[in-house]
Amino acid sequence: MYALTVRDHIMIAHSFKGEVFGPAQRLHGATYLIDACFKRSELDADALVVDIGLASEALRSVLAGLNFRNLDDEPAFAGKNTTTEFMARVIFEHMAAAIKDGRLGEGGRGLEYLQVTLHESHIAWASYEGAL
Numbered sequence: 001m002y003a004l005t006v007r008d009h010i011m012i013a014h015s016f017k018g019e020v021f022g023p024a025q026r027l028h029g030a031t032y033l034i035d036a037c038f039k040r041s042e043l044d045a046d047a048l049v050v051d052i053g054l055a056s057e058a059l060r061s062v063l064a065g066l067n068f069r070n071l072d073d074e075p076a077f078a079g080k081n082t083t084t085e086f087m088a089r090v091i092f093e094h095m096a097a098a099i100k101d102g103r104l105g106e107g108g109r110g111l112e113y114l115q116v117t118l119h120e121s122h123i124a125w126a127s128y129e130g131a132l
Helices: 019-025 052-064 084-100 106-110
Strands: 002-014 028-040 113-119 125-131
Touching: 002 052, 028 052, 028 084, 052 084, 084 113, 084 125
Parallel strands: none
Antiparallel strands: 002 028, 028 113, 113 125
């Protein structure tokens, strides 16, 4: 399986509900480093997994809707704990939609698998992955 990863970052604020979160129940900030890893069994006609430029643009576009936001104020996340794991799935779903919509070009149509990883720090991260 071939893989290509692009990376970007966002800065958000949020709070969590539930005793398990301790002090993170209060409003706090996070800077996430985000990797989107695209996979396919065979390279396309240009010997690529996917165009790096288009993949980077798609990730940047998806993240623009989250960057510098207080996620507690976003209607889409009302009543949700926007944990690192939860947000990995959210970004995965938006990237999968971008692929389906053709925003990664013709080569993107051959992608088989996507993994989105949010690095919360240098010692902790979470991912969501799945077939496309």
